[in-house]
Amino acid sequence: MTREIQHFINGQAISGKSSREADVFDPNTGVVQARVPLADDSEIAAAVTAAEAAFPAWSAMNPQRRARVMFRFKALLEENMDELAEMLSSEHGKVIADSKGDVLRGMEVIEFACGIPHLQKGEFTEGAGPGIDVYSMRQPLGVCVGITPFNFPAMIPMWMFGVAIACGNTFVLKPSEKDPSVPVRLAELFMEAGAPAGVLNVIHGDKQAVDGLIAHPVVKAVSFVGSSDIAQYVSISAAQNGKRVQAMAGAKNHGIIMPDADMDQVVADFLGSAFGSAGERCMALPVAVPVGKDTAEEFISRIVPEIKKLRLGVSTDTEAHYGPVVSAEHKQRIENYIDLCEQEGGKLLVDGRGFSLPGHENGFFVGPSLFDHVTPKMKSYVDEIFGPVLQIVRAESLEEAAALASNHQYGNGVALFTRSGLAAREFVSKVQVGMVGINVPIPVPVSYHTFGGWKRSAFADTNQHGPEGVRFWTKIKTVTSRWPSGTVEDQSFIIPTMG
Numbered sequence: 001m002t003r004e005i006q007h008f009i010n011g012q013a014i015s016g017k018s019s020r021e022a023d024v025f026d027p028n029t030g031v032v033q034a035r036v037p038l039a040d041d042s043e044i045a046a047a048v049t050a051a052e053a054a055f056p057a058w059s060a061m062n063p064q065r066r067a068r069v070m071f072r073f074k075a076l077l078e079e080n081m082d083e084l085a086e087m088l089s090s091e092h093g094k095v096i097a098d099s100k101g102d103v104l105r106g107m108e109v110i111e112f113a114c115g116i117p118h119l120q121k122g123e124f125t126e127g128a129g130p131g132i133d134v135y136s137m138r139q140p141l142g143v144c145v146g147i148t149p150f151n152f153p154a155m156i157p158m159w160m161f162g163v164a165i166a167c168g169n170t171f172v173l174k175p176s177e178k179d180p181s182v183p184v185r186l187a188e189l190f191m192e193a194g195a196p197a198g199v200l201n202v203i204h205g206d207k208q209a210v211d212g213l214i215a216h217p218v219v220k221a222v223s224f225v226g227s228s229d230i231a232q233y234v235s236i237s238a239a240q241n242g243k244r245v246q247a248m249a250g251a252k253n254h255g256i257i258m259p260d261a262d263m264d265q266v267v268a269d270f271l272g273s274a275f276g277s278a279g280e281r282c283m284a285l286p287v288a289v290p291v292g293k294d295t296a297e298e299f300i301s302r303i304v305p306e307i308k309k310l311r312l313g314v315s316t317d318t319e320a321h322y323g324p325v326v327s328a329e330h331k332q333r334i335e336n337y338i339d340l341c342e343q344e345g346g347k348l349l350v351d352g353r354g355f356s357l358p359g360h361e362n363g364f365f366v367g368p369s370l371f372d373h374v375t376p377k378m379k380s381y382v383d384e385i386f387g388p389v390l391q392i393v394r395a396e397s398l399e400e401a402a403a404l405a406s407n408h409q410y411g412n413g414v415a416l417f418t419r420s421g422l423a424a425r426e427f428v429s430k431v432q433v434g435m436v437g438i439n440v441p442i443p444v445p446v447s448y449h450t451f452g453g454w455k456r457s458a459f460a461d462t463n464q465h466g467p468e469g470v471r472f473w474t475k476i477k478t479v480t481s482r483w484p485s486g487t488v489e490d491q492s493f494i495i496p497t498m499g
């Protein structure tokens with residue numbers, strides 16, 4: 001019998017009551033391994049009600065105690081790392097080591113959230129006027145919602161609920177229906193760490209669940225990560241419903257290779273960042289921009305043999321560089337983009353279409369592809385492919401290369417490979433992209449800094465985690481206070497100033 005995945009509401013695993021369900025595949029075999037319920041309005045209401053009921057006590061708990069739950073949760077993540085990684089790989093398809101990285105990057109946000117007593121402190125000014133003190137405090141918002149994509153089913157939920165809950169909010173998570181098991185397991189572990197029932201709830205679903213959560217009058221804030229059109233829709237719809245919203249979205253990141261770059265490092269970095277996790281990372285490097293003909297020729301001559309040596313394998317294959325993509329539809333979509341890029345005039349140097357892994361012929365595997373002579377007008381360049389496809393766009397100068405990244409519709413990440421500090425400094429200052437790497441291929445900021453792109457890579461404002469995350473998940477209250485001193489000041493009808 002097919003396994004039934006459950007919602008996690010008010011501390012309990014609950015079977016879906018709606019008649020709607022979706023398949024959860026094992027991408028290694030192409031076989032349906034479980035069914036996930038798609039929540040209806042009553043299930044959404046139950047999750048929000050549980051979070052609402054948990055809010056008064058949780059938000060009143062002192063921050064050090066909330067932090068202790070985070071410390072215990074971090075320890076449980078470490079203890080359960082193998083189980084989490086295997087579960088994650090079996091639904092997502094990424095190799096086990098990469099799944100551990102997914103959990104670890106989320107765990108780093110939990111480590112950041114352990115510092116919440118310090119992070120959530122307000123400010124104080126003594127004597128802002130005669131006998132007057134001014135102070136500010138950061139208070140939680142209430143019931144908050146996170147809607148997450150398939151590609152980081154551990155890290156991205158923890159970006160959101162880790163900081164939100166540490167700040168005193170309670171939470172409803174709506175993870176991707178493609179790989180929903182790890183988020184439920186995280187919620188179980190979070191309760192085991194000491195979080196009261198209702199503080200973290202997980203409901204599964206599709207657009208109906210997302211719309212229901214956004215429209216729910218009790219929900220105060222919505223954090224979304226996913227593709228750009230849906231992110232834009234969520235940001236507009238949440239704003240119309242009066243919610244605070246942030247919505248991180250799609251990407252097409254450029255890696256610019258200067259003639260003075262360390263080419264050994266460049267080749268190693270592109271192999272990992274263009275093809276790792278089958279290219280299903282929003283901070284992947286799917287576009288290489290070599291500056292100058294010689295740089296392009298050297299890059300191609302060095303990387304082509306390495307791409308041909310890449311090993312695809314099932315996600316439990318410890319020798320594999322990457323595993324299958326998440327679904328049959330996504331495999332088809334990627335292969336369609338390879339067709340398109342060829343039709344548009346891209347020169348196909350390595351063709352990953354039609355790859356079949358012996359013994360796993362129905363798995364969703366896509367071989368690595370490399371295109372040269374891609375141009376900015378091609379649709380296959382403008383769009384996010386989100387697969388193991390590297391496109392080379394040649395440039396004559398750093399200015400031309402930087403303009404490609406700056407003018408692209410997406411502005412999530414960019415990397416510059418060079419030995420020139422001066423060129424790097426100028427580039428960092430001018431480029432119109434939210435996260436920049438200098439000789440770093442996947443410039444995902446550490447948890448105590450902040451994550452977020454520009455342009456169509458992020459809608460609304462305020463980034464994920466770091467101090468920006470604390471700002472997103474709290475509202476500020478500013479108090480101006482004076483205690484009776486026995487002297488009565490004259491009435492004034494003029495706005496008070498400190499002059």
Ligand code: NAD
Pocket residue numbers: 147148149150151152174175176177205206207210211225226227228230231248249250251281282384386412453457
């Ligand atoms: P997706 O947009 O298909 O799904 C994201 C979430 O939205 C899921 O929970 C899904 O159930 C929900 N959803 C799907 N259709 C919806 C609809 N019509 N209305 C409302 N909600 C809907 O994204 P995905 O395929 O799961 O993830 C890949 C995308 O996420 C890529 O575009 C990738 O670049 C992006 N991503 C961005 C970041 C970032 O921080 N910028 C990080 C990771 C992934």
